[in-house]
Structure formats: structure tokens, C-alpha cells
Amino acid sequence: MFYLIQEWMTFLRSLDAVVGIPLCMAGGALVYAGWRLWPAVALLSFGVVGGLIGQTLSDSVSLDLVWFGGGAVALMLIGFLLSQFASVALAGIIGGAVTMMILEVFRMTGPFMWLGAFLGFAGCGSWAYANRNRVIAIVTSFEGGVLFISGASIMVREVTWLHSFFRSMTAESPFMIGFFLLVPTAVGVLVQAADANRSSAKTAQQ
Numbered sequence: 001m002f003y004l005i006q007e008w009m010t011f012l013r014s015l016d017a018v019v020g021i022p023l024c025m026a027g028g029a030l031v032y033a034g035w036r037l038w039p040a041v042a043l044l045s046f047g048v049v050g051g052l053i054g055q056t057l058s059d060s061v062s063l064d065l066v067w068f069g070g071g072a073v074a075l076m077l078i079g080f081l082l083s084q085f086a087s088v089a090l091a092g093i094i095g096g097a098v099t100m101m102i103l104e105v106f107r108m109t110g111p112f113m114w115l116g117a118f119l120g121f122a123g124c125g126s127w128a129y130a131n132r133n134r135v136i137a138i139v140t141s142f143e144g145g146v147l148f149i150s151g152a153s154i155m156v157r158e159v160t161w162l163h164s165f166f167r168s169m170t171a172e173s174p175f176m177i178g179f180f181l182l183v184p185t186a187v188g189v190l191v192q193a194a195d196a197n198r199s200s201a202k203t204a205q206q
Helices: 002-013 017-057 065-081 083-105 111-130 132-156 160-172 175-205
Strands: none
Touching (some): 002 132, 017 065, 083 111, 132 175
């Protein structure tokens, strides 16, 4: 899991600062109104997850476009056919991935890590089944936070003192990355819940 994060960070370092602008805009849109964009977000999310799975099945250390593209298309097709359960599957995948990251921090590998990932997947998936709308807000806010932070990290690179400040902060305490991600996720959940309530109220009045 940390390998995939490192690959993503390496990819971000190769981008120009101007690319950070559309990333921040896309992230902000997902944080603010992700539930309205859910069908497209779900398909794209399945595509990214499928691409990462395909890449892990490849023998290539660098990005293998054939395996990545094949995995992305395959999982997007599955996501399209099972669109009603998209929120359940994505919540389960995120729960399993976060569980794996936590277990890797404590250097737990092998069967224990995979058992923990399965329990994280099952637990989050089960909770998502009973709380679909809330899960959509959490998933889209989380993904929006990732995009926003990624875009911001690209642009911060151009300001030397800011880049040094955030780099030293995350180097001394890697958990600060999680805090930076938690803030837009929490804001997005609250904003989307309020937006959804206003939309429901208008629908009821008509």
C-alpha cells in the first residue's frame, strides 16, 4: 500500500505546477457536491482501483499501460453492471486499504494483514449498505481531498519556504498527511449533507 502512495507522489513530482490548478478544482468540486456527481465518480473510482489491481498483477516495476488499462476497463464494466452496489464496494475497498496501511505501520504482514484487510472491507461494506447516502458523501469527500491535496502539493513546490515547512512537518510526523486529508473529508461530508437536505426539502415542497 505504501508503495502505491510512493508511486503517486513520484508521479506528482513529475508534473508542472500548473497541473495543480485543475486537480484542486476537481477536488473542490467533489468535496462540495460529490453526491451530485456520484455516477461518474463511481465509474472513475472503479477504473482507478482496477488499474492499480492490474498494475500489481503485472511483472513491471514501472507503469504498465496494458495491465493498468485492462484492469481499469474490466472493473469499470463491473462497476457499471453493479452500479447499485458501487458505494458498498468502494467503501469496502477504502476500509480494507486503510486497514492495510495501519497494519503496515505496525509491521504486520502476511496472513494477519490480509485478514485485517478482509475485516476492514467487510465492516465498511456492511456499514455502507445501511448508510448509502452518507457513504457517498464520505467517499467523494475523501477522493476530493486526495485530489485537492495533490494539486496543492504541486503548487506549494514553487514557494520554497512553504515547501520546506510542509516537507519538514510531514517528515517529522507522517500522520500529518492523514490530518491534512481528514480536514477536507470532514468538511465535504458536512457540506454535502446540508446540500442533500436542502435538495430533499425543495423536492418535498414541489
